Amino acid sequence: MSLELQHVTKQFGAKTAVDDLSFKIEPGKILGLIGQNGAGKTTTFRLVLHFIEATSGEITWKGQPTTKIDPNLIGYLPEERGLYPNVTIEEQLLFFAELKGMSRKHVLPEIDRWLAHAEVVGKKTDLVKTLSKGNQQKIQLISTVLHNPKLLILDEPFSGLDPVNAEILKSIVFEMSARGTAIIFSSHRMENVEELCDSLLMLKKGKTVLRGNTDSVKESFGHKRIRLKSPYQKAELLGLPGVVQISEKPGDILQLELENETFAEPIFQYVTKDGFIPMFSLEPPTLEEIFKWKAGEENE
Missing domain, CATH: 3.40.50.300 (P-loop containing nucleotide triphosphate hydrolases)
Structure with a gap:
């Protein structure tokens, strides 16, 4: 029906x-x-x-x-x-x-x-x-x-x-x-x-x-966010190519915003060059963020 x-x-x-x-x-x-x-x-x-x-x-x-x-x-x-x-x-x-x-x-x-x-x-x-x-x-x-x-x-x-x-x-x-x-x-x-x-x-x-x-x-909005838990400090990661900004999240997690998802792989190679890290997650934006972007656009 x-x-x-x-x-x-x-x-x-x-x-x-x-x-x-x-x-x-x-x-x-x-x-x-x-x-x-x-x-x-x-x-x-x-x-x-x-x-x-x-x-x-x-x-x-x-x-x-x-x-x-x-x-x-x-x-x-x-x-x-x-x-x-x-x-x-x-x-x-x-x-x-x-x-x-x-x-x-x-x-x-x-x-x-x-x-x-x-x-x-x-x-x-x-x-x-x-x-x-x-x-x-x-x-x-x-x-x-x-x-x-x-x-x-x-x-x-x-x-x-x-x-x-x-x-x-x-x-x-x-x-x-x-x-x-x-x-x-x-x-x-x-x-x-x-x-x-x-x-x-x-x-x-x-x-x-x-x-x-x-x-x-x-997924259509791309994967431009990395959630990362590693020994690397915020200041060092900010210097990596493609990183626009970094915010701190609960649980010692850093959230990296990228120019685009092509920068994700070299960042992964960099942070894992010494071996295992607890977290590396490449993610799309949340629906809340997408809603705000689309609601705020003047021209679709």
Whole structure:
């Protein structure tokens, strides 16, 4: 059950919010939709969900227009969360599950399983308003996946989560992917995109400025960084050809930035001329750095 967008454009008067957007996501795959605020991410979600109509282009699910998607096959976690504070956890989840066509008989065991999986602190008879913000966010996520959707859209799901709860959320995303769910999510936290996504697409002012397999995107920017642990001092290494700057990292690691990756081999030969060294790693830039470069460019 693949989702495909072909040359989709959305205009609001004179403003073009999404400009000629195309991508395809297969079952079990995770796409990271990234970009600054106002780049067109949420508009893209609303187009896929058929909340708004595209000005031009085509959006299909299993080859059929998205107007024919059974809404019970979709899970959507909006950036603006919404729970009923004065009902119990169980009542809240039952309500959302029944809206998606699940019977009470089938949903009750699933509620217990998901509450345990998400490590929700509290009893299912507790009122939603008594939960911490992090646990409320878990309940919101459970309500989004409880009916086992085939298409899952998550808008900034990691916002406000501490590292422990973020890891729990990631495990849920991976479980849904393993079940064959096609997943799109947006996040400003590039480390999560890097860890979770098979592919990514970056929007800037509605235009696609970066797309492809996550690792391939990083590799396309070249390997111009060396992480090094050796007896050599910073001052000596700064004198080597091709070394632009050096920064110190925890664990007595030096990070060398190079003019280009052709200088890496002679540097390796130099630092290993006396034998073994604990670390030499030639690396591409992080996704966070790539995001900042592309977001800051005036001309793509």
